[in-house]
Amino acid sequence: MSDSSALLSLHDVSLVHGQQTLLDRVNLSLSARQIMTIIGPNGAGKSTLLHIALGLQKPSSGTVSRQPKLRVGYMPQKLRINPLMPVTVSRFLRMSSQRRMSIKHALARVGISHLADRPLQGLSGGETQRALLARALLCKPQLLALDEPAQGVDITGQTELYELISALRDELGCAVLMVSHDLHWVMAQTDTVICLNQHVCCHGHPSAVSNDPAYLELFGRRHAEALALYQHDHDHRHNMHGEAVDLDTGCHHHHD
C-alpha cells in the first residue's frame, strides 16, 4: 500500500505482547476527507490500532507512515484527571501546543461556551466529550482521530455528538478515523468500515461489510440484522430519534 496521497497508511502492522498476538498484519490506508470507522468486539485491538496509527505505541513489526506535518486532533477514550488537579475547561484547552483556532471559537463550535470556567472534573459525560472534542479542534486538524467518542454519553447526547462530528468534518474537510459502536453513524456517515478482531476480518463500504460472512460470524446474526435494518430503513431511524429526544427534553436545553 504505497499510496503516496494517503494521509496515513499502515502496512502489515502486528503487535505481539508475550505469547499473545494483539494485532495481526493489519493494513489500512486513509486518504484526505475519508471517514473510516473501526468496529469489532471488546478486546479486538481497536484502541491499540488507533494508538499505533497515531504513533503513541510502536508496533512489533510493520510500518506506519503519516503525511509529514499532518495535523491530528485526537480524542482519547477517557480523560483520567486526578481529582486534586484544578483545571478549568479553558485552561485545559490552553494546554494545546498547536493552536490555530481561538479557544472561544472552539468552545462555541462544540456548544459549551458556558462551561469555559467550570472545573473539568465537574462536567457530565457528554460535556467532557465535547471539551475533548474542542481541544482536538484547536489545531484545525486534517485528521480527527476519535476513540469511542460517545462513551459515557446518554442516548440523546450520543446522537447530537455524532451529528456534531459530521458537521465538523464537513466544515474542516478533514479525514476521520474512529473507533465506534454506533451503528447509525457507521451506516449513515462512514465511507469505509474496518471490522477488526486482531486481524482485519473484512473492510469496505458499510453496505458491503454488513453482508460479509466474516462480519456475520464475528457479530452474530442479530447484530448483523440490526445493521442491515438501519441501512434499509433510514426514516425509521429519524422517527426513533424524534421519540427519544422528546423523552429527554428536560435536560436538552443546555446543549444549545
Add this chain to the structure above:
Amino acid sequence: MVRPLISTPGATTIMIDILQHALIAGLILATLCGPLGALVTWQRMAYYGDTLAHSSLLGLALGLAWQIRLEVAVLLACVTIAVLLFALQRWRNTSLDSLLGILSHSSLALGLVCLSFLDGPAFDLNSFLFGDLLAVMRDDLYLLAGIAVVVLSLLFAFWTPLVAITTNADIAAVEGRPVDALKLLLMLLIAATVAVAMKVVGVLLITAMLIIPASAAGRLARSPEQCALLAIVGGCLAVALGLLSAWHFDSPGGPSVVLGAAVIFLLAQLASQFRRT
C-alpha cells in the same frame, strides 16, 4: 523574639544563626516542593518519590565510602536511579507500581545494611532518616540555593508542557510534545529535590513535603498555577510551624515540619468544606 538556650550574648547570636539557616533551608525546600509536588501528586508519583528518597541512602553509603561530599553523592545516586527507572519504564512499557514497591523498600534496606558496615565515628543515621534541620550550615545553604535555582528555572521554563503531559500524555504526544523527554526531566527534577530535602526532613519524610502541601493546595486552588503557588505558601507555613515547635518544645525538626504540613492540610480541607457550603 527567640528564646536563647544559654543567656550569653555570643550564644544568642549562634542560636539565631542556626535558626536562620534552618529557616532558609526549609523555605528553599518548600519553594521547590510546591510546584514539583503538585506535578507529583497529579501524576500519582508518590511511590516514585519514595523510591528515590530511599535509594538516596545508598548514595550516602557511597559518599561515606569514597569520602566525597555527601550531598553530591546523594544527588548522583538519585539522578542515576531516576535515569534507570525511566529506562526500565520505557523498556517494559508498563506501570512501575509493584516494581517501585519492591525497589523502594529493598533499596532502603540495602542502604541501611551498607551504612551499618561503614558506621564511622561522627555518623548519625537518625539525622539522615529524619533530617537534621538545625545542623544546616552556611555552606549547605549555598548548595541548596544552587540546586533550587536550577530546578526552579527548569520548572518555570517547562511548566506548560509538564502540565500538559500530566493532564493527558496521549493528547500531548499527538500534539507533538516530546513526552518522553519531559517525563525524564520531571524525574530528574524530583531526584534533585530529594537530594536537597534529605538534609531538611530526612529520607523517610521527603515524599511528605512533596505530597502534603500540594494536596492541601489542590483543595483550594482554581488553576494548576494557583495550586503550585498555594503549595509554596503552605509549605513555607509548615516550615515555620515546624521550626517554632522545634524551638519551643525541642521537638525533632524534620518530623515537626511534616506535622506542620499535616496541620495545614487539615485546615485547607476544612476551608474547602466551608467554602462549598
